Amino acid sequence: MNELSTVTETATAKAAPALPDAQEVTEVQHYTDTLFRFRTTRPRSLRFRSGEFVMIGLLDERGKPLLRAYSIASPNWDETLEFYSIKVPDGALTSRLQHIRPGEQIILRPKPVGTLVLDALLPGRRLWMLATGTGIAPFASLIRDPETYERYEEVVLMHTCRTVAELAYGRDLVAALRDDPLIGEFADRLRYYPTTTREESPRMGRITDNMTSGKVFDDLSDPAEYVVEKAFVGEGI
Numbered sequence: 001m002n003e004l005s006t007v008t009e010t011a012t013a014k015a016a017p018a019l020p021d022a023q024e025v026t027e028v029q030h031y032t033d034t035l036f037r038f039r040t041t042r043p044r045s046l047r048f049r050s051g052e053f054v055m056i057g058l059l060d061e062r063g064k065p066l067l068r069a070y071s072i073a074s075p076n077w078d079e080t081l082e083f084y085s086i087k088v089p090d091g092a093l094t095s096r097l098q099h100i101r102p103g104e105q106i107i108l109r110p111k112p113v114g115t116l117v118l119d120a121l122l123p124g125r126r127l128w129m130l131a132t133g134t135g136i137a138p139f140a141s142l143i144r145d146p147e148t149y150e151r152y153e154e155v156v157l158m159h160t161c162r163t164v165a166e167l168a169y170g171r172d173l174v175a176a177l178r179d180d181p182l183i184g185e186f187a188d189r190l191r192y193y194p195t196t197t198r199e200e201s202p203r204m205g206r207i208t209d210n211m212t213s214g215k216v217f218d219d220l221s222d223p224a225e226y227v228v229e230k231a232f233v234g235e236g237i
Contacts, residue, residue, distance in 0.1 A: 019059060022105040026080060031168045035134070036098060037073070037084045040106060048112035049119070050076045050145040051138045055109040056083065057093055065107050068093050071137035072112070075144040077182070081108070084137045084169055114138070118147055127152040130207050132160045136170050143177070149186040156191045158216065160207050163199040170194060191220055 027039040048054070050072075057067035074082035087098040100106065116138045121127065127148070129139040136159050142148050143155060159170040171194065178187045193216055195203045203210075203219070210216040 019105050019107050020065065021107050021109055023081070023108040025100050025102050025104050025106060027102060028100060030098075032163075032165045034087050035085070035166060035169065036087060037082060037169060038100060039074075039080045039082050040108060042079060042081050043108065043110040046081075046110040046112065048072060048076055049114075049117040050141040050148070051116040051118070052112040052114035053138070054112050055107075057107045058096055059107070060092075066093050067107065067109065071114070071116075071141070073137040073140040075141050077145075082140070084134050084140065086134050116142075118142070118145070118151060121151075124152065126154045126156060129155065129157045131158065131170075132207070133166070136173075140170075140173055143173070143190055144180070144183055146182060146186070149183075149189055152189075154189050154191065156193065156220065158193045158195070158207050158210070160195045160197060160205075162197050164196055164201050167194045167196065193220065 021043075023040040023043065025038055025040050028036065029038070030036040046054075053069050053071040055067040056070050057065055060066040070083045070085065072081055073084045074080065085094060085097060088094045097106070129142070131139055136157075139157055143157060148155060157170070157174070159167060161167050170192070174190065174192045177183050177190065180187075193203070193210075195201070195205050195207070195210060197204065197206055205213075205215070
């Protein structure tokens, strides 16, 4: 698929029968035939750290919860929850989850866990976030958290996908930061480096290749600014 296919819906659909730990879907956006994001209401009891994940799902054909771990893509201050997902035609959950509509319900266990959180990261001047595909989800939460910029002077987000269309979620996310009333002032401290591995684009190649070759350092700024990083990848990663 060469063109970005986007469909955004508003919560108008009729709610499905009540589910255990049910939350209502408020928004759905499809980027490609394999990627989509959606938002849900947030349980009042849910407190989480940006970067954590929760178990979400639907009832299976036997009426039993079918759950999978999903990183919360929205920051901890957001009043709703955002998730970014792949679509697997024969996947037990995603084959059905991809068809959810605003107004319907999903199961969401309000027990967040995970170690990709700010408290678990080492201090430093620059924070590197390396993601492929939907692996950008926890970073989507962290780059919208003001505390990230209180701890680090600069944040570099590298995101690699097969095609340009698959980069749309990250591109839209970063573009929206400038207009965000809470995060906008930090937008200039986020460096976004998207690449593709199959479709021709201005920047191509896998994350590891672009780092070990030094290309990412040349593209982002004066290579001398990245002495520590270059010394690290020089030994191979």
